[in-house]
Amino acid sequence: MAKCDLSIELNDGDVVQTGGGKISGIVRVRTDANVKCNGLDVRTVWKTHGRGNVATGTCETKTLFLGDWTAGHAAEYPFELEIANWPPTYHGNYLNIDHYVEAQAKIPWAFDPKASQMFLMRPTGGANAAITHATATKSGGIVGGILVGFIGLFMATFCIVSAMNPIVLVFFALAALGGFLFWFFRSFLPKFLLGEIDCKIEKELVSPGEKIQGTLFIRPRRNVSINKVELKFEAREQCVSGSGSNKTTHQHVFFEKVEHLEQATTLVAHQAHEFPFSVQLPADAAYSVDLSDNDLIWSANLRVDIPRWPDWRKALPIAVVPGDGSTAGTSRDTGTSRVPERSNRIEPDLPAVDVPLSANDNSLVTFAETANHFWSMRDNNDAAKMLAEAVMGLSFMIEAKIERRLLYSGEDDPHVYPNGYAVWAQYTDPPLPIALYVPHELGDEFEQVGRGIWKGQGTVVGWDHVHRRLQIKVDRPSSLV
Amino acid sequence: MTKSTLYRNAGQNDCRSEWLPWGWCNLRRNPFGELTRDERVSLAVTDVVQWSETLQQAMLECQRVAIQFIGRAGRGKTTRMLALASNFPECSYTYVAEDEPCPAIPWGRPILVDEAQRLTRRARQAVMTSGEPIVFATHRDLTKALRASGYDVTTYTIGTSNDATLLCELVRRRIEASRDGDGEMPEFTRNDAERLIVRFGTDFRAIESFLYDQVQSQCYSYGEMRFID
Numbered sequence: 192m193a194k195c196d197l198s199i200e201l202n203d204g205d206v207v208q209t210g211g212g213k214i215s216g217i218v219r220v221r222t223d224a225n226v227k228c229n230g231l232d233v234r235t236v237w238k239t240h241g242r243g244n245v246a247t248g249t250c251e252t253k254t255l256f257l258g259d260w261t262a263g264h265a266a267e268y269p270f271e272l273e274i275a276n277w278p279p280t281y282h283g284n285y286l287n288i289d290h291y292v293e294a295q296a297k298i299p300w301a302f303d304p305k306a307s308q309m310f311l312m313r314p315t316g317g318a319n320a321a322i323t324h325a326t327a328t329k330s331g332g333i334v335g336g337i338l339v340g341f342i343g344l345f346m347a348t349f350c351i352v353s354a355m356n357p358i359v360l361v362f363f364a365l366a367a368l369g370g371f372l373f374w375f376f377r378s379f380l381p382k383f384l385l386g387e388i389d390c391k392i393e394k395e396l397v398s399p400g401e402k403i404q405g406t407l408f409i410r411p412r413r414n415v416s417i418n419k420v421e422l423k424f425e426a427r428e429q430c431v432s433g434s435g436s437n438k439t440t441h442q443h444v445f446f447e448k449v450e451h452l453e454q455a456t457t458l459v460a461h462q463a464h465e466f467p468f469s470v471q472l473p474a475d476a477a478y479s480v481d482l483s484d485n486d487l488i489w490s491a492n493l494r495v496d497i498p499r500w501p502d503w504r505k506a507l508p509i510a511v512v513p514g515d516g517s518t519a520g521t522s523r524d525t526g527t528s529r530v531p532e533r534s535n536r537i538e539p540d541l542p543a544v545d546v547p548l549s550a551n552d553n554s555l556v557t558f559a560e561t562a563n564h565f566w567s568m569r570d571n572n573d574a575a576k577m578l579a580e581a582v583m584g585l586s587f588m589i590e591a592k593i594e595r596r597l598l599y600s601g602e603d604d605p606h607v608y609p610n611g612y613a614v615w616a617q618y619t620d621p622p623l624p625i626a627l628y629v630p631h632e633l634g635d636e637f638e639q640v641g642r643g644i645w646k647g648q649g650t651v652v653g654w655d656h657v658h659r660r661l662q663i664k665v666d667r668p669s670s671l672v
Numbered sequence: 673m674t675k676s677t678l679y680r681n682a683g684q685n686d687c688r689s690e691w692l693p694w695g696w697c698n699l700r701r702n703p704f705g706e707l708t709r710d711e712r713v714s715l716a717v718t719d720v721v722q723w724s725e726t727l728q729q730a731m732l733e734c735q736r737v738a739i740q741f742i743g744r745a746g747r748g749k750t751t752r753m754l755a756l757a758s759n760f761p762e763c764s765y766t767y768v769a770e771d772e773p774c775p776a777i778p779w780g781r782p783i784l785v786d787e788a789q790r791l792t793r794r795a796r797q798a799v800m801t802s803g804e805p806i807v808f809a810t811h812r813d814l815t816k817a818l819r820a821s822g823y824d825v826t827t828y829t830i831g832t833s834n835d836a837t838l839l840c841e842l843v844r845r846r847i848e849a850s851r852d853g854d855g856e857m858p859e860f861t862r863n864d865a866e867r868l869i870v871r872f873g874t875d876f877r878a879i880e881s882f883l884y885d886q887v888q889s890q891c892y893s894y895g896e897m898r899f900i901d
Contacts, residue, residue, distance in 0.1 A: 205688045240701045242884065245708045281681050282693050284888055287701065309700060311688055313681065432706050434769055437745070477681050595764070599777040599798035615778055626776070657775045 194224040195260065197294050197306040199233075208290070210276030210314040218268045218294045218306070222260045229297040231256040235272045236293055237312075242285035242441040243430025243485040248570060250275035278480050279513075280311045284443040286428040286485050314478070314513040381495070381503035385458075386412040390493055392507050398514040399476035405507070407466040407493060411458045418496035420453040424470050425492070426477065426511075431484035446473070472511060479510040483571060558587035558618075561651070565661050566621035572656045579654035579661065586650045589663065591616035591625055593642050600628075606652050606664055612637065615660065616645065624660040628652070630667045692852065693891030700852040703843075704884035709754060715845045716755045717838055718748065723807075724759045726826070727782050730805045738806040738823040742813060746877030747831030749809040753784050756807060782807055788814060834874035836865035842876065843883070843899075858897035867900050 201216040208214055218233055234252035239245055255268040272292065281288040293307040382388060392405035407420065426446035432439050452466040470491070480487040489511050495503040561582055568574040593616050600613035607613055610631040617624055627649065629637055637645065649663040692700060707715065723739055730737035741749045750767075757765045764780025768790040777785070777795060782805035785791060789812040791799065796814075799806060800821035808814055818825045843860040851857060872878045886899055 241705045244706055247708075279681055282691075282891075287693075287705075289701075309688065309692075311691060434767065475681065595779045597776050597778050598783070598802050599774070599795045601773055601776050604776070613776065655776070657769075657772075 194222060194301065195226050195228075195296055195298060195304045196221045197296060197304050199292055199294055199306050199308040201292060201308050201310060204308060204310055207280075207311040207313050208274050210274060210279065210312050212274050212315075213271050214274050214292060214310060215269065215271040216292060216308070218255060218270060220256075220260065220264070220266045220268070220296070222262060222264045224262050226260045226296075226298060228256060228258060228260060229299060230254045231268060231294065231296045233268075233270045233272065233292065233294045235274055235290065237275050237278060237288060237290045239286060239288050239482055239485045241283070241287045241430060241485070242432055244432055244434075244483070246482040246485050246570065248275060274312055276312075276314055278482060279314045279478060281477055281480070281487070283428050283445060283477070283487070285430045285441045286480075286487060288480070288482075288485075376501045377504075380501045381497065384411070384415055384497060384500060385495065385503055386410050388495075388503065390505055390507065392491075392509070395507075395509050396512050397472055397509060398512060399472055399478075400474040400514075402469050402471045403491060403509060404467070404469045407452065407468070407495075409458055409464045409466075409495070410462065411460055411464075413460045415458045415460075416455070416498060417453070417458060418455050418498055419451055420466050420493070420495050422450045422452060422468050422470065423492045423494065424448040424450065424490075426487070426489045429486045429488055446476070476511050478512060483573075556582075556585065558589050559620075561585070561587065562618045562621060562623045562661070565654075566623045569623070569659050572654070572659070575659070576654045576656060579651065582651050583653065584650060586648060586666065587663075588646070589618070589625075589649045590644060590646045591618050591627070592644055593637065593640055595642075596637075597626075606662055608664075615658075619644075624658065626655055626658070626660045626662045628662070628664045630665060632668060633665060694850075694887070695852060696892070696894050697858050697890075697897050698852050698855050699847070699850045699858070699887075701850050702884055702887045703846040703850040704880045704887060711849065712751060713754050713758045715842075715849055716751045717841045717845065718752050718755045720752060720755045720759065723752075723756060727756075727760070727805045727807070731781055734803075735805075736803060736821070736823045738808065738818045738825045740814060740818075740825060740827040741807070741809045741830050742811070742827060743830030744811070744875075746875040747834060748876060749830050750786055752830065753786050753807065753809050757784055779804070781805065785809070787811075831874045834869075834876055836862055836869050839865040839869060839876065839879065858899075860899055864899045 198219045199216060200219065201214060204216065214235065218231065220231065232252055232254050235250040236247060237250070238247045251273040253270060253272060255270055256266075260266070270292075274290065278288050280290060289309050290312045291307045291309050293305065295303050295305045297303055387410040388408065390405060390407045392403060397403055403424070424447070425444055427442055427444045430441045432441065448470060450468060450470055452468055458464050476489075477487055479489055489509050491507040491509055493503075493505045493507065497503065564578055565575055568578065593614055595615050597613040597615065600607050604613070606628045608628060608630040612629040612631070612634055614627050614629060614637060615624065616627050627645075633647075648666040650666060651661065652664045653662040654660075655662055694700070694702070726737060726739065729735070741752055743749050753765065757763050760780075760782060762781040763784055764778040765784045765786070766775060766777045767786040768774060768788065770787070770790060774790070774792045774795045777783070777799060779802065783799055783802060784807040785799060786809045788796075788808035788810040796817065800818065800823070806818070806823065808818075813827065815825045815827060840860060840862055843865070847857055847860060868879050868882070872882065883899060886901075887897070890897060
């Protein structure tokens with residue numbers, strides 16, 4: 192036996208717990224030697240397991256004991272913790288989500304004894320539509336902005352590079368031709384034949400047992416023969432394991448339903464043809480989930496099969512959320528459920544962000560508050576990146592513990608000052624990892640700080656998704672600006 | 673036409689003991705799924721003592737020492753790197769992804785770089801001029817470049833010792849780490865291991881993937897777990 196053994200007993204551990212509720216129990220400790228404990232921590236967590244890279248989140252942590260245990264000591268520590276209300280317990284083929292109560296005793300100079308006990312959790316109600324749409328709009332705006340930026344950047348690069356090198360011009364021209372051909376066959380030709388075509392669904396957020404209803408309208412320019420109109424309704428687990436060259440995407444379709452909306456027929460020219468559809472979700476339909484590398488995706492794909500012609504296809508964005516009447520999918524007071532506007536995924540574990548969106552208005556925001564937001568979403572790169580975009584350009588007084596310098600800060604890193612340095616640091620509370628970009632003239636100051644605490648003014652410039660660090664450019668000394 | 677395979681959200685009337693897919697064989701999860709970095713290190717069956725001592729010595733005597741792990745994918749290079757990293761609190765570990773810009777490389781003692789053949793010229797130069805002990809996991813021999821920077825290089829080919837004995841130990845650790853409670857666990861036999869080695873060779877990653885599907889096909893089953901049919 193180790194010096195110290197832990198076990199957990201949950202009250203009502205065998206029944207399904209409700210998301211956002213409380214779970215209680217006892218942590219039992221038995222020691223066979225004198226043990227100094229720097230903290231007996233107990234927490235509620237969720238974790239994925241299966242084929243995808245492990246995603247995890249912590250809901251609440253409490254320290255139950257701090258002090259010394261004597262040999263032969265046996266003690267019980269009762270606890271009550273909040274339960275995360277998202278993601279729900281789920282077991283599939285490649286993706287599994289489970290909730291646990293974990294206990295850990297921090298023992299200096301020894302392995303920390305741990306114990307964990309699994310429990311089932313189900314969300315108690317529907318996604319909060321108001322929050323969902325507000326977030327979706329914001330997300331869409333940012334994504335749109337980024338897209339426009341990329342297109343602009345691409346065009347600028349194209350002009351500059353093609354003026355310099357004709358071989359690159361040929362490469363770009365071939366890439367553009369490929370893109371054009373794809374659009375021509377996939378989108379232009381089917382629409383050219385079918386004329387006016389549109390599809391509407393009543394609501395994108397549906398609950399298990401509900402119907403997805405909508406209508407496909409077609410008003411062709413001329414008489415068109417079609418083989419069929421069908422709606423393929425599908426749910427799949429999509430998990431990513433590894434990264435870089437070891438990255439593998441695993442997909443498992445666990446639900447598939449094909450509805451034939453129309454058999455072979457001829458659509459008469461200039462006449463409006465309507466194809467209403469209504470598909471009922473199974474009463475036990477699994478909820479849409481987006482946990483970074485572990486997704487559960489529902490999709491509805493319409494197809495008009497045209498003989499000897501490219502088919503018309505359209506993917507309808509849908510997300511399956513818990514039923515109405517409650518706030519499942521929204522964290523107790525910091526969370527928000529969200530569905531990206533053009534995606535059928537749900538990312539409900541993002542804390543609400545209440546920071547100014549203008550880079551000119553940070554007088555009321557401290558770095559501690561900003562760091563707390565980043566800390567709470569550090570496991571979700573997309574959310575952290577979005578927050579970094581929101582606070583980019585804000586300047587703060589920062590106090591951070593220096594960890595180590597970087598030997599190489601990345602050839603493409605635009606944040607590094609000419610002849611400057613990059614160091615890794617950690618904010619004090621919470622211990623948020625930071626990358627500091629230091630101007631050359633502050634090199635000596637950082638050398639003297641060593642691994643101590645550095646204080647100074649810096650500006651948020653981004654989020655390093657590889658190392659999950661907030662990127663901050665240290666301001667130049669005012670005398671040199 | 674409707675097709676549906678097994679999936680489950682926890683329902684109001686479910687109870688834990690009946691709900692676990694492998695509760696019938698005392699497992700709380702499929703043992704062959706992806707692991708966290710810490711789990712991977714704690715379950716690794718590698719002997720890194722020899723390399724740790726070499727590096728320790730190099731750090732004490734400020735020698736330029738480099739260790740190179742060469743081998744094909746799925747043979748255990750990264751596992752060994754992570755196991756080594758866990759022995760050195762001051763170390764830095766960097767994975768160089770294929771389709772992304774070369775990442776930032778922090779100083780460390782030692783400096784560990786996975787997929788080091790992908791380092792850009794400048795990044796490689798920055799690492800090799802640091803003077804700190806280096807551990808590279810690579811598909812291409814970088815001895816020449818390391819020696820040119822004054823490093824004493826030792827190269828190990830990884831995967832040659834991947835046999836049935838090692839596989840047995842690895843699988844048993846994985847199964848034990850997925851234990852749900854006290855009691856008996858599924859048994860992975862040496863015969864199972866030998867048959868898998870015949871089928872997949874030394875590619876342990878492919879074996880883990882195969883075993884995942886085998887175990888997955890037996891959720892909510894009964895009787896005895898079969899690792900290979």
